[in-house]
Amino acid sequence: MFADTLLDLERSHLLALLLWAGASVLTGTGILAMLAIRRATSPLLSRFALVTVAWGAAELIAVAVQWPSLTLRDLAGATRLDRLLGSRPA
Numbered sequence: 001m002f003a004d005t006l007l008d009l010e011r012s013h014l015l016a017l018l019l020w021a022g023a024s025v026l027t028g029t030g031i032l033a034m035l036a037i038r039r040a041t042s043p044l045l046s047r048f049a050l051v052t053v054a055w056g057a058a059e060l061i062a063v064a065v066q067w068p069s070l071t072l073r074d075l076a077g078a079t080r081l082d083r084l085l086g087s088r089p090a
Contacts (some may be wrong), residue, residue: 003072006081010070018063024056 031049035042073081 002078003074006078007070007072014063014067014070017059021056021059021063024052024059028052028054028056 028049028051031045031052034040035046035049
C-alpha cells in the first residue's frame with residue numbers, strides 16, 4: 001500500500017518541479033524579450049533573466065533525468081530513500 005503512495009508523492013514532486021522550471025524559463029525569456037522589444041539596456045535585469053532561464057533549464061533537465069526512473073519501491077528502496085533524505089522519527 002505504501003509503495004503506490006510513495007510513487008504518487010515522488011511523481012507530484014517532479015510535476016511541481018516541472019511547473020516551476022517551466023515558469024522560470026518562460027519568465028526569464030519574457031524579460032529578455034521585453035528588453036529586446038523596448039531596446040532597453042539593463043545589465044541587472046538581463047543577467048537576472050539569464051540566470052532564471054539557466055536554472056529553469058537545469059531543473060527541466062533534472063526532471064527529464066528522474067522521470068523515467070520512477071518505479072514502485074519495495075521496503076529496501078523506501079529505506080534507502082528515507083536515509084537519503086535524512087528523515088528522523090518524531
